[in-house]
Structures are given as C-alpha cells and as structure tokens.
Amino acid sequence: MKNLNFPQLFSRYSLNTKEIKNRMVLAPMTRSRATEEGVPQNMMSVYYQQRAGAGLEITEATQISLQGQGYANTPGIYNNAQVEAWKKVTDAVHEKGGKIFVQLWHVGRVSSSKVNGLQPLAPSALKANKTNVYIFEGENKDATFVDVETPKEMTQADIDNTIQDFRDAAKNAVEAGFDGVEIHGANGYLIDQFLRSNANQRTDKYGGSKENRTRFLLEVTKAVVEEIGADKVGVRLSPFIKFKDMEDPEILDTIMYAVPVLDSLKVTYLHLCEADWDDAPQVPEDFRVELREEFQQTIIATGNMTPEKAEELLSKNFIDLAGFGRKFIPNPDYPKRVQHQLPLAKIKDTHTLFGGRDEYGYTDYPAL
Template sequence: MSSPQQLFTPYELGALTLPNRIVMAPMTRSRSTQPGDVANAMMADYYAQRASAGLIISEATQISPQGKGYSFTPGIYSAEQVAGWRQVTDAVHAKGGRMFLQLWHVGRMSHASFHDDGQPVAPSALRADAQVWVVGDDGVGRMVDVSEPRALNQEDIQAVIEDYRLAARHAREAGFDGVEIHAGNGYLIDQFLRTTSNLRNDAYGGSRENRIRFLIDVTRAVAGEIGAQCTGVRLAPFITARGMNCPDVIPTILQAAQTLDTLGIAYLHLAEADWDDAPQIPQPFRHQLRREFSGAIIVAGRYTLASGQALLDAGLVDLVAFGRPFVANPDFPARLQHDWPLAEFEGSRLFGGDEVGYSDYPTYQ
C-alpha cells in the first residue's frame, strides 16, 4: 500500500525529477499579444506564480496559422512567438518549475475568419456541431459556429506533420522541458482517430491502423526532433461532444497507446469529461491502458485529493492534473497538502482580458 501522501512525493518523468505528482493542466486563457499571437510578460507572471506544480503543461499553442481556432491563443511558429515563450519558461525555471508546451492544431474546430482562404482543414469535409471563441471587429469575443472544412490531401498531411516537427524544435528553442501533443477534445488528431469525423479511404482512414497513422507519424516526427522522453500525448477517449461519439474509439485508443509505447514517449495524458453528470471511466479500461502503455499516465478531470490519491494507490496512474483549481489558486499544491481553503475562480474572465481574473489571484495568507 502506498503512502496516503503519494500525491506529494517526487516522480521521475523522463530526465525530469518532479517534486510532486500534481500537474497544472493545459487551459486556454487567450491572453497573447496581438497582432501575432505572441506570449508575453503577463503570461510569464501567471505561469511563474504556479511553478510549484510538479509539472506545468501550457495552454494549447497552435503549430501554424492553419492550426488556429480561437482568438488570442498563442502560437509557436514565428521567431517573435519563440521569444515570447522564452520569457515564460525563463520565469518558470527561475521559480524552480518545469514546463511542457502543448502543441495544437484544431483542424475543423475553427472559423473562416482565421484562414486566408476561408476554410479550416480536417480529415474529411465534415462540419462539426460546435462553436469557437472569436473576437469580432468590435473587440468583443463571442462563441460562434465553426466553419465547414476542406479535406486534407496527402501532401497537406505531410506538411502538417512537418509543422509539428518544427513546432517541437521551436519549443526546445523557447526553453520548454518538453512538449505535449494534443490529440484529444475533438481537435485535428482526434478527428483522424474517429470514424465519425474521418471518412477517408486512403492510408489515413478506414481501419484502426490507418486512423491512428496520423497520430503515430506526428509523434514519431516530434520525438525524433526533441527526444521521446521529452514527448507526451494527450488523448480524450470518453469525450463525445463535437460530433466525436465514435463507437470504435476505445479499441482505437488502446491500439494507439500500444503503438505509442513502442516509441518510448514519456507519458499519456487522459482528458476525462469534467461536467457534473459525466460518465465514469470504466476500471477495465484503466487496467487495459496500464497493460498497453508502460510510460507515465496522467489523468485530468475534476479530481480531488481523495479521488486522485485513490488512482495512485491502485497503481493505475502516476500523476494527477488539475485545471480550474489552478486558475484561482496559484499555490494550489500547498493548499491541497495543508487542507487550506480554495478560492473560486471568476468564470467570466477565463478568455481574454488583462491581469484581472488571471494573474491577480493571491496566495493563501
């Protein structure tokens, strides 16, 4: 039996020694400098305040202009963006923290206004039943319906894989300790995984092996650039929104995990449904994932100290990620360990704006 305080014990993740098993989950906050989607000093303050996490995973960051789906989200494809993120990693490292950059291509989860030709891209030309946050000419952000995408051709797919590789290189140049490939939540890689969004009949569609091919090709390119032990992958097996309710997704994800294991990546990060009546993750799935994947497993999805510790005790996960609690509680690990009260975050200030509702939350006194 493990210690009841296992959440607060160190963990070896690749070449990193994490002081605790508490991960700050990636959360879109839309505070980048415009024009250019550049990380800035305000973001450096925000992340440095939360450096006591065992690991920080950055907000989702687009690998290219084509990969953008929401206003004011940062990128990692220009020299200015690399320099902006360098401010952030320097600030986090100065506070003793560790940070991975989440690499993002939204695919069809996008709006025409972000694209020169007015069309997002996707495995197949299927519009999602979903909305994205777009700031209009009046400077006001609103949720709007996504636009119809065009299907990527084979040449396009190879170009996107190269964009991921270059993004990983830029992340290393920006000082990140590693990267997380976002392959969940209905974004581009997830769209390839599922029969509901992937109707292709070429090497990237149809069979499970073909539907996981894009994820594997991207991961191989990223790991080849910065090292497998500096590479993680986020998956969302039980999320069904955005037209992603694929009847074959669980076997597909387990096969993907088995193949990713052969690449030797550092971790898998499960984005679990986090609404009140969300389905519970079946224990057989957790056990089977543990058998298929020998690296670290991170879970995120409204966990508490007790529920996270229970999975650690069972040996089914290695790290537990927390999202919303980190917004209003920059010292969240200490509050959790000492049972100090948690502040509530202001939901209306999640996307866009200034320091208010972002980097102005105090530590516990």
C-alpha cells in the same frame, strides 16, 4: 513535509530524466491572453510562474501554425517572435524550480475563417455539428461565438505539411526552453478527428480501419520523437469524450490499438483527458488496468480531479500524475493549499476565463 492525507500526491517523481517535486500537474487551459498575432504576453510569464508549485505544468494549447488556430488570442509557437516570448515564460517557471511542457495544437475543423482568414482543414470535408469558436470584436473586444465552417479535406501534401509543422513546433519548443511537448490528440481537434470514424471518412491509407485512422497520430508522434527525443514527448488522448460532434463507437478500440505503438516509441507520458462535468461518464476500472498493462511509461489523468480521487488512482497504480485545471485559476498556490489544508478561493468572474486585456482575473489572484 508531506501531507499525511495525500502521501502519494505529494511524493517526488522521476519523469524520465526530470525530477519533479510532486504528482500534481497544472492541466492545459486555454485562457486567450496572447496577442492577435499569437505572441505570448508578459503577463503569461507571471501566470505560469505563480503556478510553478505544480510538479509539472502543461501550457494552454498552442497552435503549430496559423492554419492550426481555432480561437482568438491563443498563442502560437511557429515564428521567432512567439519563440522569444515563450522564453520569458520558461525562464520564469525554471526560476521557481518548476518543469513545463508546451501543448502542441492543431484544431482541424474546429475553426472559422473569421479567426485566422483561412478555411479549416480536416481529414474529411465534414462540418462539426453544434460546435462554435470565439473571436473578440467590438470596441470592448467582447467574446463573440461563431459557428465553425465546413473544412477542406486534407490532401497528402496538407498532411505532410502538417506533420512538418508539428516537427518544427517541437524544435521551436526546445529552443524556447520547454522541458518537453505534449501532442494534443484529444477533445475533437485534428488528430482526434483522424482517429474517429464519424469525422474521418477517408478511403486512402489514413481512413477506414483503425490501423489507418491511427496513422496520422503515429506519424506525427514519430516525427516529433525523431526531432527532439522521446524523453521530451507526451501525447494526450480523450477516449471517453464525445463533444464537438465526436461520438464514435470504435474510438476505444482505435486508441487501444495505438497505445502499444506509443509505448514502443517510449514517449515519456500518455495524458488521458477525462470528462469534467458532473454527470460525465466514469472511466471503467478495467480500462485503467488494461492501459497500465499496455503502456509502461508515465500515465497522467485529468478531468473532474480532486486530491482524494488522485490519491486513490495513484495508490492503485492506475496513474502516476494527476492533472488539475480550474482550481489552479483562483489558487495559484493550489498544491500548497491542498497539502496544508488551507482555504480555497473561488473564481471571481467567469467572464475573465477566456480573454482579457489586462491581469484582472488572470494573475491578480493572490497566493496565501
């Protein structure tokens, strides 16, 4: 039964060959519930299964290598133990009729050797100002924030190895049972660092012009498409987000240069990460019009999303799917509550958003 207030949001949708039951997406949210070795814990299977009422789930950011890790207890998808653990998650979601993509992540310079024992890598040896990451330390494993470190500028060999890591992670994702992967090119992490002129000051073929600064994104995407097929590949970008010292006046032109190329690769979707704070910059309508003209596949938008805003964007054909984040945390059955106008729960303890030794604040929020 459709909610008459949100007929677009609760209509079915064909994501290439995948039929999904509504237009609501569980947006990627880091929760740091993996082991110290990056292995998903059993409670993560419960967490994602509880939220399988979304038309599509996109997992928390998942590192493609140890080098790619930037925060404590985030999951990886680069070794057998991680792949086997992720199989439990995908099986649990599919058991409930859901679809799930894994977000592939390399943080670049947004890291510290205190997280993984490695000096961060980045397009240029430029430290991100006013940026920190967290580790868990002490007897109670409390979250402690530490400044990011000055990264090492990536060599061509580093770049080639990282592209191969993305390719291998995508292959692992298919083995783990995921319906697809999302390449994380947003929010100040490695791919975004290559895109932005203030973070990328290289003088080789990966720096300078927008054609060069998009090269890494496009090489990664082509490698992943070649490995698992374009129908299983999405890309996330954040043209209007500037945190993590990423303000770049050229970023919009740079991204709009890349979009038609991504369209030609037939990636299954483009996921716009939009700012989600109260005074965040509004995305201009003319940008949404241009994006729709340049990209013919599925468009997802996430950030400060409400059902009303989603319905409006869907009705105007600016997007095809709408991502929702924090509302899903205390409301595992969030789509059902929206559809039937049922009461919404609130987050009971913000300390449990990132990290936790048990299910408290994670899988113990009940469905109605």
